[in-house]
Amino acid sequence: MHLLEFRNISMHFGGIKAIEDLDMRVKENQIMSIIGPNGAGKTTIFNCITGLTKPVKGSIFFSGKDIVNLQPHEIAKLGIARTFQNIRLFKEMAVLENIIVAQHCRTSSGLVDTVFGLGRFRREERIIREKAIEYLEFVGLYDFANTVSGSLPYGAQRKLEIARALASEPSLILLDEPTAGMNPQETGQVMELIENMKKLGKTVLLIEHDMKVVMGISEWIVVMDHGVKIAEGIPEDIKNNQLVIEAYLGKEY
Amino acid sequence: MSLINPLIISIWFAILFLPFKGLKAALISFIIILLTLLLFKSLLRYKNIFKDPLHKIYNIFESNLLTPVYESIYLRYVLFAVLLVMPFFVRDYVLDVAILSCIYIILALGLNVVVGFAGLLNLGFVAFYAIGAYTYALLNTKLGIGFWSALPFSMLLTTIAGFLLAIPALRLRGDYLAIVTLGFGEIVRLILNNWDTLTKGPNGISGISTPVVFSFTFYKLTHFYYLLIFFVVITILITKRVHNSRIGRAWIAIREDEIAASTIGINTTMYKLYSFAFGAFWAGLAGSIFAAKMQFVSPESFTFMESVLILCMVILGGSGSISGVVVGAFLLVLLPELLREVQLYRMLALGAGLVILMIFRPQGILGGKSASLRI
Numbered sequence: 001m002h003l004l005e006f007r008n009i010s011m012h013f014g015g016i017k018a019i020e021d022l023d024m025r026v027k028e029n030q031i032m033s034i035i036g037p038n039g040a041g042k043t044t045i046f047n048c049i050t051g052l053t054k055p056v057k058g059s060i061f062f063s064g065k066d067i068v069n070l071q072p073h074e075i076a077k078l079g080i081a082r083t084f085q086n087i088r089l090f091k092e093m094a095v096l097e098n099i100i101v102a103q104h105c106r107t108s109s110g111l112v113d114t115v116f117g118l119g120r121f122r123r124e125e126r127i128i129r130e131k132a133i134e135y136l137e138f139v140g141l142y143d144f145a146n147t148v149s150g151s152l153p154y155g156a157q158r159k160l161e162i163a164r165a166l167a168s169e170p171s172l173i174l175l176d177e178p179t180a181g182m183n184p185q186e187t188g189q190v191m192e193l194i195e196n197m198k199k200l201g202k203t204v205l206l207i208e209h210d211m212k213v214v215m216g217i218s219e220w221i222v223v224m225d226h227g228v229k230i231a232e233g234i235p236e237d238i239k240n241n242q243l244v245i246e247a248y249l250g251k252e253y
Numbered sequence: 254m255s256l257i258n259p260l261i262i263s264i265w266f267a268i269l270f271l272p273f274k275g276l277k278a279a280l281i282s283f284i285i286i287l288l289t290l291l292l293f294k295s296l297l298r299y300k301n302i303f304k305d306p307l308h309k310i311y312n313i314f315e316s317n318l319l320t321p322v323y324e325s326i327y328l329r330y331v332l333f334a335v336l337l338v339m340p341f342f343v344r345d346y347v348l349d350v351a352i353l354s355c356i357y358i359i360l361a362l363g364l365n366v367v368v369g370f371a372g373l374l375n376l377g378f379v380a381f382y383a384i385g386a387y388t389y390a391l392l393n394t395k396l397g398i399g400f401w402s403a404l405p406f407s408m409l410l411t412t413i414a415g416f417l418l419a420i421p422a423l424r425l426r427g428d429y430l431a432i433v434t435l436g437f438g439e440i441v442r443l444i445l446n447n448w449d450t451l452t453k454g455p456n457g458i459s460g461i462s463t464p465v466v467f468s469f470t471f472y473k474l475t476h477f478y479y480l481l482i483f484f485v486v487i488t489i490l491i492t493k494r495v496h497n498s499r500i501g502r503a504w505i506a507i508r509e510d511e512i513a514a515s516t517i518g519i520n521t522t523m524y525k526l527y528s529f530a531f532g533a534f535w536a537g538l539a540g541s542i543f544a545a546k547m548q549f550v551s552p553e554s555f556t557f558m559e560s561v562l563i564l565c566m567v568i569l570g571g572s573g574s575i576s577g578v579v580v581g582a583f584l585l586v587l588l589p590e591l592l593r594e595v596q597l598y599r600m601l602a603l604g605a606g607l608v609i610l611m612i613f614r615p616q617g618i619l620g621g622k623s624a625s626l627r628i
Binding site for chain 1: 494495498499502503510514516519521
C-alpha cells in the first residue's frame, strides 16, 4: 500500500522549473531517500508535501486523500512531520518545551479548560509531559531537558528537531539532511535513530548527501536532477546506474 | 578595557543636555557620566578583589538573578500582604499612583500577550483601551447600565475589535503590521474626537457612575484600590495560566519560528488572531475601570503616546515575562512621580534611564531566557 503518492507534480519559481511532472510513490513503513545534486528540487518536494509551497500542477495523495490544497497545520494533523535543512528550533524554549509544543495538534484543551484548570487540561498537561520525556529518551537528549534549545550543540539540535517531528505523532516523517555537519559518530547515531523509527512503524522520507547513510539504510532511492526524476530503485541498482553517475560526476566518467 | 562605549554614552548625554542647560552644563554632565562609567567599569574589572558584594551587583546585570528572587513564593505572599494593608497607612496621593499603576499593569499584561508571547508588534493598543472606556461610559450615561453589567459588554466589544483589527492586519508582518496597528489607534481616537453626537467630541463624557456592589457604592480611593488589586490578581493568574498552556506555547512557537510552528500543526493565523483578541480583552477591562474611576473620559487620554508608554512597560520589564511586565508597568508609572521634584528634567531623566537600561539589559529587567517547565 502506498502511503504517499505524487501524481504529475510540477512546481515553478518564475521561469525555473523546480519540479517537472514528478510521479513518485512511498510505501508504508519504508525508508526512502531522495538524492540528487544541489538544486535538483529535493527540498521543494518536501515543501510541497508539507504545504509550505503549492505546486502549480498535479496532486499529492496521502493515505488516499489529496493534500495539495491543505494548509500546513492541517497536513501536520493528518500525520506528516518534517525537519529542516537549516535547523528551525524554537530557540528560546527549553528542550522539553520544544517537544511539548509539538504535541499541539494531538491535544485539544481550549481557553475555558485552561483558565479554569479543568480536569481535561490537567490530564493533558501531565500526559504530554510524560510523552515528551519519552521522546527525549528516544533520541538520547534526556540530560538536556531543561537546557534552552538555542544553546545546544549542533548535533543535539538536529536530534531535537527529529524528536520534535516525532512528537507530533506522524505516520510519515520527512528528514531534510539530518546528518549535515555531523561527525561520523553522530551520523551513526542518527542512522540508528532512523532505523528505530521504522521499527515504530513510521515511514521515513530522507534527503541526504552522505552516501554512507543513503546506501546504508534506504530501502528505495529516488534520484532527482534538475527537477526531473532520473532513476529509482534499490541502493545496489542506483550505485551502478549510468544516468545517476552522469548526473553526479558529468558525462566523461 | 574598551573606552568607546562609555565615551559614546557620555557624549550622547551631553548632546541631550545641550539645548536645556547650555554648553557648560553639558560639559559637566559629560565629564561626570564618563567618570562614573569608567569607575564602574574598572571596578568590574577588579571584581575579584571585592569578590562578593560587587559580584552580586554585576550578576544582576548579567544573569537572571532577579527572577528567582522575585518569583520566590514567600516574597510574593509578603508583597501581597503589604499591598492589602497599604491603604491604611498612606496618603491619598500614594493610593492614586497605586491605582494608576494597577490600570497600567492590566494594560501592559494585555499587550504582553501580543508583543511578548506572540511576537507581533501592536502600536495601536490604546485603541482597545479607549473602546473599553467609551463603551462603559456610553452604556452608563446613555442607558443607565451599571458597571458590573456593562463590564462584560465592553470586554466583549474590545475582544471583537481585536479580532476585526487582526483579520486584515495579520496579512502583514513586522514593520507593516506596526504601521497598520498605529493607524488603527489613530482612527479610533479621531472617531471619538469627531463623532460629536455620540461621544461629545473633545469635551468628553462626564458623570459616569462608579461601581456598586450589593448597594455599596464605590466612592473612596481605597475602594478602587481594592477593586483594582482584585482585577490585577485575576489578570496575572489567567495570563500566567494561559502562558503555560497549549495556547501560550503555540504563541511562543509562532514568535520563535512561524514556519516550524505551522509544520507541527499550529494554525498560525488563528492563534495570531487569538492573541490580538485576548490582549484586547484585558484592555477592555482596564478601560472600563479607568472610566469608572475617573468618572470622565475624553479622547486625550487615548493618544498614541499612551500606546508607546504601554509598549515601553512591556519592553522595559521584559517582553514575555509576566512578573517583568508588572514591574515595568509599576516603574514607568512610579518614576515620573518620583521625579516630580526635578519637574523640568523629568522626561529627560526618564528617557536617559530607559536608554541606560536598554544598553545594559536589553532583555528587560526581569526578561530573558528562562525555561518555565522543568523535569
